[in-house]
Amino acid sequence: MSALAGSVASLTIPQLRQGLEQRQFSAVELAQSTLEFAQAENPKTNAYLHFSPERALAAAERVDQKLAAREDPGPLAGVPIAVKDVIVTEGVRTTCGSRLLERYIPPYDATAVRRLEQAGGVILGKTNCDEFAMGSSNENSAFGPVRNPAALDRVPGGSSGGSAAAVAQGTAVVALGSDTGGSVRQPASFCGVVGVTPTYGRVSRYGLVAFASSLDHIGPFGRTVRDAALLLQTIAGRDECDATSAFAPVPDYVAQLDGKVAGLKIGLPREYFEGLASETGDLVMRGVDVLKKLGCEVREISLPATKYAVPCYYIIATAEASSNLARYDGVRYTTRANGDTLSEMYRATRGAGFGAECKRRIMLGTYVLSHGYYDAYYLKAQKVRALIAEDFRKAFAEVDAIVTPVSPSPAFKIGEKIDDPLEMYLSDIYTITGDLAGIPCMSVPCGKTAAGLPVGMQILTRHFDETGMFRLADAFEKAGGFTG
Amino acid sequence: MKITEKDVRYVADLANLKLTDAEVGRLAKDLDEILTHMDALNELDTSNVEPMAQVLFEGEQTATLREDEERPCLTNEAAVAGAPLAGNGYYKVPKVIER
Numbered sequence: 001m002s003a004l005a006g007s008v009a010s011l012t013i014p015q016l017r018q019g020l021e022q023r024q025f026s027a028v029e030l031a032q033s034t035l036e037f038a039q040a041e042n043p044k045t046n047a048y049l050h051f052s053p054e055r056a057l058a059a060a061e062r063v064d065q066k067l068a069a070r071e072d073p074g075p076l077a078g079v080p081i082a083v084k085d086v087i088v089t090e091g092v093r094t095t096c097g098s099r100l101l102e103r104y105i106p107p108y109d110a111t112a113v114r115r116l117e118q119a120g121g122v123i124l125g126k127t128n129c130d131e132f133a134m135g136s137s138n139e140n141s142a143f144g145p146v147r148n149p150a151a152l153d154r155v156p157g158g159s160s161g162g163s164a165a166a167v168a169q170g171t172a173v174v175a176l177g178s179d180t181g182g183s184v185r186q187p188a189s190f191c192g193v194v195g196v197t198p199t200y201g202r203v204s205r206y207g208l209v210a211f212a213s214s215l216d217h218i219g220p221f222g223r224t225v226r227d228a229a230l231l232l233q234t235i236a237g238r239d240e241c242d243a244t245s246a247f248a249p250v251p252d253y254v255a256q257l258d259g260k261v262a263g264l265k266i267g268l269p270r271e272y273f274e275g276l277a278s279e280t281g282d283l284v285m286r287g288v289d290v291l292k293k294l295g296c297e298v299r300e301i302s303l304p305a306t307k308y309a310v311p312c313y314y315i316i317a318t319a320e321a322s323s324n325l326a327r328y329d330g331v332r333y334t335t336r337a338n339g340d341t342l343s344e345m346y347r348a349t350r351g352a353g354f355g356a357e358c359k360r361r362i363m364l365g366t367y368v369l370s371h372g373y374y375d376a377y378y379l380k381a382q383k384v385r386a387l388i389a390e391d392f393r394k395a396f397a398e399v400d401a402i403v404t405p406v407s408p409s410p411a412f413k414i415g416e417k418i419d420d421p422l423e424m425y426l427s428d429i430y431t432i433t434g435d436l437a438g439i440p441c442m443s444v445p446c447g448k449t450a451a452g453l454p455v456g457m458q459i460l461t462r463h464f465d466e467t468g469m470f471r472l473a474d475a476f477e478k479a480g481g482f483t484g
Numbered sequence: 485m486k487i488t489e490k491d492v493r494y495v496a497d498l499a500n501l502k503l504t505d506a507e508v509g510r511l512a513k514d515l516d517e518i519l520t521h522m523d524a525l526n527e528l529d530t531s532n533v534e535p536m537a538q539v540l541f542e543g544e545q546t547a548t549l550r551e552d553e554e555r556p557c558l559t560n561e562a563a564v565a566g567a568p569l570a571g572n573g574y575y576k577v578p579k580v581i582e583r
Binding site: 363 | 515519526527530548558565569578579
């Protein structure tokens, strides 16, 4: 199978499907060659934390059996997939990028993982990320940073940096990440791939290790809009294991990638274009010109509460995190430090186990929820969140989609911002608003800087209008020629 | 100063986090800077705004209820398998009750 090795780097899901149906390769051969390639390439980026060859080959074997029996092998038949290590996989180590879970083997699968395999997907392994998904650079992983495949001295973005890097590097065709404040879209933008944050509740969170429950999403990465849309279609839909998962039927996203975008009204929020690094701004505006050529009607809009999004987000997200991370106390999850009393054991375990960023957020979240501060911080932030959601509701009465940059600047150097947490938080400015409002949003590549660093353009649409978002992104991708 | 090292030690106690002296100093500085930035929210008048406690939920009130029927669940063995210390199907912790 040497002819296949490495070629997965350029293949899309429809191309893999064709190869399987024409018997150019079997699903097992595809899985083996991709695993070999990924294991050989991984030291360059540290994108994968561990591989799951047994599980991958068993899934590929099932696909081959179905193909041999002329049964439908599923929409993701044989597709090599990487899964962020905050999404649990039965029998396969799930660390969340944390020393605390270094040896944790979950006893069940996340709903998204189960649905991927039911659709014929082949999970190759688990990808590196910031500890418990807290970070914007992947430097907060206990197992070392991920390097950006486009420039190895730079960060891939975070927190789903490993998933974005694997797809960009071609060591997976598609990947799952998670997004709480931009953790899918920002790394997608930094690595030059497509990254999607669906409507809140569109994908079940069952088995996604909780960071901030009112903001957490599982979202797909792909090298094309079509691949990402197909992945979302497979994992979306009501799941009784997650009471907040949505009942709304899941449309056929791929069937509606028809290029019919002429006449769509696109809003450019002026607050997102102030103070933008010039090269990023230029690339996004060139992207906007592509949309105009496609017949979209572009107008300036205003989302006035935008400047309050960062403080609002870091109050709500850390408050929820301080509660969610209370469970890592040395009782149930693999790692325990010594202490003479129960209380000392808790403290020692958590003090030794959590990294600096997790501690900072647990402290911040505990502080804003503590007696005497709840109204001033948490309740205030929930009210501001309502204003941010209201801004979008008003805007979507006027326009069909909103287009913005994903991040103020392209990928920065490893180590450049690690000592300044506030500056790191501020770099999330354009992505956290979508999470706060719960609307679908995505990053689609829109070119590279002179230094060759990818830049993404963000598209946001109304609740549950992933169809419209994908249609616009697909038309843009084809017209712009930025991918492939 | 919005937050002192004494405040940091108090909050760490609430959060069950054992911190080194160096961590306490660093956190006092970081949290002070971040909380000062968060004061920007006070510029907004939110007296007539309802807090957004739920993101969205489009089902009927009773949509998540189901018949109370028995289903297989995680076994006791699987549930405690990941624990640092377990025995007889229980998690084990340092003694909490003196007899």
